[in-house]
Amino acid sequence: MQPQVSIRLPGRLFPVFHPLLYSGVEMPIPANCSVKEFLCRQLNLELVYIENRIQTIFLNGRAVDDLEQAMVTAGSTLALSAAMPGLVGACFRRSGTYSLFRSNVTFQEGLPPKTDDQGRVTVKLFNLIAGEAGPAILEKGVYLPAQTLLERVQTLSPRVAPDLEFHLNDEPVTALELSARLSKKTEVLLRVLGTGT
Amino acid sequence: MDKILRIDMGAAGGPQMKVEALGGYAGMGGRGMTSAVISKEVPPLCHPLSAENKLVIAPGLLSGSAAAQSGRISVGCKSPLTGGIKESNSGGQASQVLGRLGYAAIILEGKPAKDDLYKIIINQSGVQVLADNSLKGLGNYALMDRIKADHGDKVACISIGPAGEMKMPAASVAFTDMEFRPTRHAGRGGPGAVMGSKGVKVIVLDDAGCKLRPPKDPEKFKEANKRFAQGLKKHAVTGQGLPSFGTNVLTNIINEAGALPTNNFTSGRFSGAAKISGETYAELEKSRGGNPTHGCHRGCVIQCSGIFNDKNGNYLTKQPEYETVWAHGSNCGIDDPDVIAQIDRLEDDLGLDTIEMGATIGVAMEAGLAKFGDSEAAIRLVKEVGQGTPLGRILGSGAEITGKVFGVVRVPTVKGQAMPAYDPRAVQGIGVTYATSPMGADHTAGYAVTANVLGVGGSVNPLSAEGQIELSRNLQIATAAIDATGYCLFIAFAILDQPDTFQDMLDVIGAFIGQELTAAGVTELGKKILSFERDFNARAGFTSKQDRLPGYFKEEALPPHNVVFKVADQDLDQVFNW
Numbered sequence A: 001m002q003p004q005v006s007i008r009l010p011g012r013l014f015p016v017f018h019p020l021l022y023s024g025v026e027m028p029i030p031a032n033c034s035v036k037e038f039l040c041r042q043l044n045l046e047l048v049y050i051e052n053r054i055q056t057i058f059l060n061g062r063a064v065d066d067l068e069q070a071m072v073t074a075g076s077t078l079a080l081s082a083a084m085p086g087l088v089g090a091c092f093r094r095s096g097t098y099s100l101f102r103s104n105v106t107f108q109e110g111l112p113p114k115t116d117d118q119g120r121v122t123v124k125l126f127n128l129i130a131g132e133a134g135p136a137i138l139e140k141g142v143y144l145p146a147q148t149l150l151e152r153v154q155t156l157s158p159r160v161a162p163d164l165e166f167h168l169n170d171e172p173v174t175a176l177e178l179s180a181r182l183s184k185k186t187e188v189l190l191r192v193l194g195t196g197t
Numbered sequence B: 001m002d003k004i005l006r007i008d009m010g011a012a013g014g015p016q017m018k019v020e021a022l023g024g025y026a027g028m029g030g031r032g033m034t035s036a037v038i039s040k041e042v043p044p045l046c047h048p049l050s051a052e053n054k055l056v057i058a059p060g061l062l063s064g065s066a067a068a069q070s071g072r073i074s075v076g077c078k079s080p081l082t083g084g085i086k087e088s089n090s091g092g093q094a095s096q097v098l099g100r101l102g103y104a105a106i107i108l109e110g111k112p113a114k115d116d117l118y119k120i121i122i123n124q125s126g127v128q129v130l131a132d133n134s135l136k137g138l139g140n141y142a143l144m145d146r147i148k149a150d151h152g153d154k155v156a157c158i159s160i161g162p163a164g165e166m167k168m169p170a171a172s173v174a175f176t177d178m179e180f181r182p183t184r185h186a187g188r189g190g191p192g193a194v195m196g197s198k199g200v201k202v203i204v205l206d207d208a209g210c211k212l213r214p215p216k217d218p219e220k221f222k223e224a225n226k227r228f229a230q231g232l233k234k235h236a237v238t239g240q241g242l243p244s245f246g247t248n249v250l251t252n253i254i255n256e257a258g259a260l261p262t263n264n265f266t267s268g269r270f271s272g273a274a275k276i277s278g279e280t281y282a283e284l285e286k287s288r289g290g291n292p293t294h295g296c297h298r299g300c301v302i303q304c305s306g307i308f309n310d311k312n313g314n315y316l317t318k319q320p321e322y323e324t325v326w327a328h329g330s331n332c333g334i335d336d337p338d339v340i341a342q343i344d345r346l347e348d349d350l351g352l353d354t355i356e357m358g359a360t361i362g363v364a365m366e367a368g369l370a371k372f373g374d375s376e377a378a379i380r381l382v383k384e385v386g387q388g389t390p391l392g393r394i395l396g397s398g399a400e401i402t403g404k405v406f407g408v409v410r411v412p413t414v415k416g417q418a419m420p421a422y423d424p425r426a427v428q429g430i431g432v433t434y435a436t437s438p439m440g441a442d443h444t445a446g447y448a449v450t451a452n453v454l455g456v457g458g459s460v461n462p463l464s465a466e467g468q469i470e471l472s473r474n475l476q477i478a479t480a481a482i483d484a485t486g487y488c489l490f491i492a493f494a495i496l497d498q499p500d501t502f503q504d505m506l507d508v509i510g511a512f513i514g515q516e517l518t519a520a521g522v523t524e525l526g527k528k529i530l531s532f533e534r535d536f537n538a539r540a541g542f543t544s545k546q547d548r549l550p551g552y553f554k555e556e557a558l559p560p561h562n563v564v565f566k567v568a569d570q571d572l573d574q575v576f577n578w
């Protein structure tokens, strides 16, 4: 079993953990499903939010146009972003006018699926999506390399650090203790819990 | 804006000024003005640093008015980097101030017989051209301190740093921002070298006593301008994405797509991308008392810029743009935001094009002058450019020359100009624009306004091979037109998505000039500008052979998707076949 780390913080401080979402965290996937199903069921996102806000989606680095056709399998990497500026930002938009410009890197049916014995998907959330959908995902729990978490914790600004409470396997610990006890671990299950503002 | 200021820097007895009516240039602004003047008045075969070349500085058609987002300025010349026509575009305060002073263009002509350096002062009461050799060798920041002492900080400045004085093909022209810092640059194509060849260090613009340019139909203008600004604010990109994270919001996305040129275009993925992304910069800026949401000139509604402070909370530079972060980050294997910000500051100070320099250092690293990822070496190489050492002179001449000197084959240039931050093997459509733009490889040459909005070039069949050609053509036409208005290209997304906002923009322009403007009119303007530019290049000796990407883009597969550039040459030749 991986060590379980939970971090409690005032909701306004969630952004200090956004960098984990930019580089990607892992979440379990019970069975292969479409991108749309994954977003709705695993990430609990509302359809209207997905349609209007998540304008740019990559599955294994390929831009997705059809959310029902593209299949998420264990081992996949799914990245979510709002609409992006500039011509190239516009290119990567779902079914946008310029999607032809990036046809070389568009997700197509029939591409060999990724596989992963652990039954997990790497999820990346960028820009506005990290702020909007990130807290719920971090609360639900994500897997990540212990070293990645420690790097984040160790580089927290001294202005922020006192507002954070750490628990390791349900036992309260300081940031220093957390670092010491995780230093030899490879992976953790992390939950970040917001406690008011 | 009913007059043109010409200054003959080579006149017998010293620089001579002439203010004249617009004549045949009436109705032209920004890129329309610069390209019309260069195409008509500059001998295409002249040496770019000779007396025959001209430097044209032109505010957009709406600059100096209350139109939101209309403070972009164009600088035109025959480029010392490409040998073709050049329009380089910048933000900053100068466009609005020059517009209010009533000038549709400043044209620097001739070349001083001696190597005196000049300061030009333009205000309501006239123009002075003064030799001031004490300004020689000053970086743009130190120069602004000097100007501030003499003229205060309410003026706007257009200047060159040491790179421009040394006439380097990568030299930029700097424009001061709202805080009177020289952070905005017309960088592409070496216009700073042309300004240096004219012996002009700085142009000080003082609009004290001047009024906003009045629209022909004030009521309609005010209403349309208000609706246009609201349209920008309500759109996710212009109202939230850009103000929150700046243009560097693209780093994570382009990296995820496998299109972020890394280690001199050898990969489309950079492992350190998240560390230098716009999201990371925004947090860093906030934590150090900087500001990720800031305009580059007054009247900007979107505010994609920002203020970057160093570790001690002191101002270092503006928030680095996506192009800088790519150029000095992934392209050189560097993932330290502070190092990239330091280089941004250096380039602004020395007056260098950030894209050209990043690409050049990538080529230098490939040549073995430094290792990819070596931050200290990257900083040292940029400093060498400023010092004008023999190596610095080579690097300051751009990626192509550097590649030649050091025998590097993988040199990412078109028409001698370095490619920006998107690998054309992953995003083929942008490769079409890089290849065919009269400007050389240029990402802003085809922006996100298209057939669907402007109704140009017929309807695109997205499944056809010709689709990319047609889209690129339409984009280039639309971009040329927007560049003439003074509008910032970032309005594109909102006007693409929101037909009402597009109409509001047309209404703003129409109410300002007192003449209804249609999408067809915008298209005609864009085509006219591109025709000037293509015609100049043809007379300068350019053929379709220059409308090509370097061969390795067709041969070397780009990881992670292992793709090559596949658009056929004969298709590229159809881009301007309208």
Ligand code: SF4
Pocket: B069, B091, B092, B294, B295, B296, B297, B300, B301, B302, B303, B304, B305, B488, B489, B490
């Ligand atoms: S959106 Fe950005 S580039 Fe455009 S005018 Fe505003 S600050 Fe300048």
